[in-house]
Amino acid sequence: MSDILDELRWRGLVAQTTDEAALRQALADGPITFYCGFDPTAPSLHMGNLVQLIAMRHLQRAGHRALCLVGGSTGLIGDPKATAERQLNDPSVVADWVARIQRQVRPFLDFEGDNPATMVNNLDWTAPISALEFLRDIGKHFRVNTMIRKDAVAARLASEDGISYTEFSYQILQGLDYLQLFRQFGCTLQTGGTDQWGNLTAGVDLIHRAEHASVHLLTTPLITKADGTKFGKTESGTVWLDPSMMSPYAFYQFWVNADDASVISYLKVFTDRTRDEVAALEQEVAERPFARQAQRTLAADVTTLVHGSGATASVEAASSALFGRGALAELDAGTLADATAELARAKVSPGSSVVEAFVDAGLAPSRGAARRTIDEGGAYVNNVKVVDPDAVFAADQLLHGRFAVLRRGKKSLAAAVADVS
Structure with a gap:
């Protein structure tokens, strides 16, 4: 357990940490109880959340006790964005997303072994609290001058639209979570993304004021591309973990x-x-x-982690088959559809011209060019010349x-799709 902080840092x-020396000692003296929260603001977690789940896996494997919080109450509010007010979702929608995300996180942590993780929902302790109790027992510990200095809040206050009290109160709700888990489970460490630092410190301050105790924070960096730009978006959108929102094939290709x-x-x-393997x-x-x-290696490992070894095997077979190193006919319909989803397309039917399909799919600029490609031996349909x-x-x-x-040469691909209209 004493090596886990060094492992996470490597x-x-x-x-960021609140006090690295104190946290290192607490981890060495452990086990400690820690938590990470996930708000159901969409029906699936995304790649940024995956970083948190992986950090939790490392901590749990080192012997520390994991609390996985899916925010049924904070999900009804939404973490303030620096740009605009969030759209409030219907409670029934949020409840459905809570259930979906709870199912989604289970494979990443051990909920059955000698050191089982515990699933918690902050709606369980916020729903029974009256407005007066919330203001008197929790709100009294927060200072508005501190709250307005949080980055997202400050940005919104400087904008024309300002910020609603609903979103302004989010940091109080998140602080309440840490206090509740400290009281109920003895939780003394919260983990999260570095962009959440302002919200995370609300809980540390609340526990200090309400319980006169010191607790810890540990944040993970935002994962960026080599040029420093934000990581986690593709040209088509967020890198979702749910296979119905991003296919395992597209997920694999991203990595x-x-x-x-x-x-x-x-x-x-x-x-x-391991360090030797990475080296x-x-x-x-x-x-x-x-x-x-x-x-x-990266693509196979992360796809297996998120979608399972069977999905990885199917994806790798599809990737090989697309480029002539496997049998396309052996791919199931779903995998083939996923593998060709991002390719340029031409509508075809039995009896339609292959030359026309190459032109329509953008593999040749003209019928004459398509014919020359065939004459030169560079045109393939289902990997057959x-x-x-x-x-x-x-x-x-x-x-x-x-x-x-459809393939031109070794690497230029397109799909011919039967016109069923």
């Missing part, structure tokens, strides 16, 4: 496309690879960057009655 999972300058730091944060992969990047072994410029699609070329994969 992995790039420590940004496999990591750049060489970032992949080693991502391996430290998002995988369980070996770092050497691979330096000596054989074209092999992209570090990226493929096209030899006839007048070739048409046969019904059995539409896999699962719907898809065919």
Whole structure:
């Protein structure tokens, strides 16, 4: 247990602590009870939340007791954004998202072993409190001049729209969570993202004022790209953990496309690879960057962590098959649909022209260019070379009655999709 803080720091999972020396001693003397909160402001967690779940895994594996909080009450309010007021969701929607996220986090922590994690919902202790009790027992410990200095609140106060009392009160609710878990479970450490520091310190201050006790905070850095820009968004949106919102194939591709300058730091944060394994992969990047072994290891490990080994095997088979290193016909319909979802498309039907499909999908600028590609041996349908410029699609070329994969050369891909309109 005494090495866990060093391990987290090596992995790039420590940004700030309230008192590192005191926290290090508490961890060494442990086990301690810690918690991390997840607000249901969407039906799924995303990659930023994954960082917190991984930090929790490391702490629990080191013998510390984990409390996983899914915020049924804070989710009804929403953490203030620096830019605009949040849209309040219907309580029934939030309740559904709470249940979904509770199911989603369970595979990341051990809820059954010798040191089981505990799931908690802050609606259980906030719902029974009356407004007067909230103001008298909790609100009296907060100072408005301190609250308005929080970054998001200050930014909103400086804007034309200002901030509602609803969102302004969020930090009080989050502080109450830490106080409740301190009283009920003896919780003395809260973890979270560094962008949450202002809200996290509210709980530390509340416990100090209400219980005259000192407790700890540990934040993880925001994970950024090599150029320092925010990480966690793709061109199509957030990197969700729910496979219905981002397919395992798209999730895998996100990681496999990591750049060489970032992949080693991502391996430290998002995988369980040891120092020796990471060092070996770092050497691979330096000596054989074209092999992209570090990226493929990263993608496989994180996809397995989030979606399971079966999903990773399907994704890897699809990736190989798309580029001619496997049998496309062996892929199930769902995996094939996911694998071709981001490709340029052409609508086809049995009997339609292969040349026209290459042009419509953008693999050739003209029919003449498409014919030349075929004549030069560079055109493929389902990884089978096209030899006839007048070739048409046969019904059995539409896999699962719907898809065919078009390829020009080694790497230029598109999808032919049956027109069912």
